[in-house]
Amino acid sequence: MFEFCLPAILGGKCIPSAALFGQLLIGLINGSFYALLSLGLAVIFGMLNIINFAHGAQYMLGAFTAYLLLQLTGLGYWPALVIAPIVVGITGIIVERTMLQWLYKLDHLYGLLLTFGIALILEGVVRNKYGSAGLPYTLPDSLRGGQNLGFMFLPNYRAWVIGASLVVCFGTWFIIERTRLGAYLRAATENPTLVRAFGINVPRMITLTYGFGVALAAFAGVMAAPIYNVSPQMGSELIIVVFAVVVIGGMGSILGAIFTGFGLGVIEGLTKVFFPEASNTVIFVIMAIVLLVRPAGLFGRRA
Amino acid sequence: MEPAAIEQKDESAPAIRAGGVPVAFAIMLALIAAAPFVTYPLFVMQVLCFALFACAFNLLIGYVGLLSFGHALYFGWASYVCAHTAKVWGLPPELAILTGAAFACGCGIVAGSLAIRRQGIYFAMITLALAQMMYFFALQAKFTGGEDGIQGVPRGKMFGVLDLGNELVMYYVTAAIFLTGFLLIYRIIHSPFGEVLKAIRENEARAISLGYKTDRYKLMAFVLSATLAGVAGATKAIVLQQASLTDVNWPMSGEVVLIALLGGLGTLFGPVLGALIILAMQYKLSSFGEWVLVAQGAIFVLCVLLFRRGIVGEIANFFRIRL
Numbered sequence: 001m002f003e004f005c006l007p008a009i010l011g012g013k014c015i016p017s018a019a020l021f022g023q024l025l026i027g028l029i030n031g032s033f034y035a036l037l038s039l040g041l042a043v044i045f046g047m048l049n050i051i052n053f054a055h056g057a058q059y060m061l062g063a064f065t066a067y068l069l070l071q072l073t074g075l076g077y078w079p080a081l082v083i084a085p086i087v088v089g090i091t092g093i094i095v096e097r098t099m100l101q102w103l104y105k106l107d108h109l110y111g112l113l114l115t116f117g118i119a120l121i122l123e124g125v126v127r128n129k130y131g132s133a134g135l136p137y138t139l140p141d142s143l144r145g146g147q148n149l150g151f152m153f154l155p156n157y158r159a160w161v162i163g164a165s166l167v168v169c170f171g172t173w174f175i176i177e178r179t180r181l182g183a184y185l186r187a188a189t190e191n192p193t194l195v196r197a198f199g200i201n202v203p204r205m206i207t208l209t210y211g212f213g214v215a216l217a218a219f220a221g222v223m224a225a226p227i228y229n230v231s232p233q234m235g236s237e238l239i240i241v242v243f244a245v246v247v248i249g250g251m252g253s254i255l256g257a258i259f260t261g262f263g264l265g266v267i268e269g270l271t272k273v274f275f276p277e278a279s280n281t282v283i284f285v286i287m288a289i290v291l292l293v294r295p296a297g298l299f300g301r302r303a
Numbered sequence: 304m305e306p307a308a309i310e311q312k313d314e315s316a317p318a319i320r321a322g323g324v325p326v327a328f329a330i331m332l333a334l335i336a337a338a339p340f341v342t343y344p345l346f347v348m349q350v351l352c353f354a355l356f357a358c359a360f361n362l363l364i365g366y367v368g369l370l371s372f373g374h375a376l377y378f379g380w381a382s383y384v385c386a387h388t389a390k391v392w393g394l395p396p397e398l399a400i401l402t403g404a405a406f407a408c409g410c411g412i413v414a415g416s417l418a419i420r421r422q423g424i425y426f427a428m429i430t431l432a433l434a435q436m437m438y439f440f441a442l443q444a445k446f447t448g449g450e451d452g453i454q455g456v457p458r459g460k461m462f463g464v465l466d467l468g469n470e471l472v473m474y475y476v477t478a479a480i481f482l483t484g485f486l487l488i489y490r491i492i493h494s495p496f497g498e499v500l501k502a503i504r505e506n507e508a509r510a511i512s513l514g515y516k517t518d519r520y521k522l523m524a525f526v527l528s529a530t531l532a533g534v535a536g537a538t539k540a541i542v543l544q545q546a547s548l549t550d551v552n553w554p555m556s557g558e559v560v561l562i563a564l565l566g567g568l569g570t571l572f573g574p575v576l577g578a579l580i581i582l583a584m585q586y587k588l589s590s591f592g593e594w595v596l597v598a599q600g601a602i603f604v605l606c607v608l609l610f611r612r613g614i615v616g617e618i619a620n621f622f623r624i625r626l
Binding site for chain 1: 370372420421423425428429432435439442443560564592594596598601606607608611
């Protein structure tokens with residue numbers, strides 16, 4: 001066992017390595033969720049020009065769908081990981097078709113206000129039904145246990161969450177930046193009228209993009225269910241942090257969103273080790289510093 | 304990119320008639336004077352505090368086009384500072400309220416100068432994030448009392464003569480504070496300074512090209528709005544004799560957006576009517592648990608989809624007057 005010490009200027013606090021790596025791991029887990037959610041926000045913003053305030057509520061809905069599948073039908077974690085994103089994604093598509101599509105010509109702020117309203121409705125309905133206490137979601141048997149890496153103990157489930165979110169994040173990046181479908185998407189972001197003139201159904205593409213972004217949030221929600229308790233307010237607390245992440249990274253770059261999400265998760269984890277009282281606020285402080293130094297965000301371009 | 308502005312005007316509309324504001328103001332004045340004899344003064348005082356809060360918020364969104372999603376910071380923190388100075392330091396109520404407002408003003412300077420570095424949607428997210436940061440400070444700080452808040456704040460004697468322990472005296476003092484704030488906002492909007500703000504809302508690039516340092520104007524408007532929100536929060540602490548975490552948390556920021564949106568963004572009287580309706584709704588629905596949240600969300604959705612001008616905005620549009 002060895003210890004890590006901060007330089008004297010930062011207080012010189014010493015921490016055993018196991019605690020340090022443990023918090024680093026938690027940081028990476030939180031970072032996975034920041035990355036998945038800010039990625040979804042960026043994809044939706046790119047296509048719809050709307051900041052999806054309901055993103056946190058849809059993440060919560062994903063976790064609740066997994067919980068309900070287990071309680072009502074006995075379907076476990078693996079089916080839920082597929083079914084919940086599809087179900088929540090479909091509700092997203094319905095929201096886009098019935099409400100959001102009327103707002104594209106208006107100021108961006110109306111999209112924010114509308115999705116905020118949707119978030120309140122979703123959270124309120126779930127709270128009425130299940131109260132605001134957290135509900136436990138049991139781990140799938142196949143992911144119990146863990147590996148002893150010598151310097152720390154790595155639970156299998158946490159390794160799976162980090163691996164799966166990395167795959168999903170880079171998969172999304174690959175689709176958008178490297179495939180033909182992604183090229184259509186990027187073109188439609190730049191100039192929807194021209195892309196429509198080429199015979200591509202842009203409105204349908206917008207609808208599916210929103211559905212996909214929402215499904216990403218629900219996917220993150222299912223993965224979060226066994227780690228955190230499933231509770232109605234799990235999304236609203238997270239989404240504000242994710243907003244700060246998005247301000248830091250800027251929404252112009254997919255890779256930027258992924259990198260910023262994981263990076264800030266790790267920084268938050270490290271802060272929890274050395275300055276526990278600052279762990280809630282560190283991301284907001286970083287946001288303030290970034291705004292002072294690089295107002296457009298780390299990966300943003302000046303409008 | 305087009306600057307973020309919430310548009311209220313109908314370009315093709317016939318000329319707007321004068322006279323709406325004095326009539327509406329007279330009605331409001333009469334209602335405020337009579338209200339404590341018709342309904343609970345405590346309820347009306349709360350409405351007045353929230354009305355001033357929403358008017359301050361509306362100054363920013365309605366006349367500069369900046370959507371702050373973090374106004375709970377100024378409202379809630381001013382409330383804490385006022386409650387603390389009145390209870391622990393033993394300041395008289397007028398000084399406690401001023402201290403609270405001064406603190407909100409300081410927060411507004413810091414948060415405002417950070418937030419105006421980005422436009423539109425980012426502005427909203429930054430203000431929300433900064434407010435959340437200050438919420439965590441309120442949660443952890445010793446003097447705020449954490450989850451319990453600050454209870455039993457003395458109302459004291461205003462200027463040493465007005466005994467605020469008397470419900471009716473408290474009521475008219477609150478009404479006077481509200482009316483002062485309301486008239487100040489009216490004055491700001493109709494001053495040359497206010498005209499520049501509206502120019503920034505309509506077309507910031509053009510305002511810059513005319514030689515206005517728009518960042519300074521935006522910051523000034525932000526600080527004024529934050530300070531007035533602070534006055535509202537501090538007054539509420541004296542009225543209810545307590546300060547709590549609810550007032551600094553993000554749902555409060557959402558609530559003030561809702562109040563202004565329902566009443567009518569960019570209208571003078573909208574936030575006042577909005578505050579009355581939303582608080583009455585909360586009062587009526589208080590026994591139905593979380594359905595308040597659902598109702599608030601539904602009002603958001605309906606307002607955005609069906610009547611973006613808000614109630615007062617629709618009335619003003621119908622009668623071709625300015626309200």
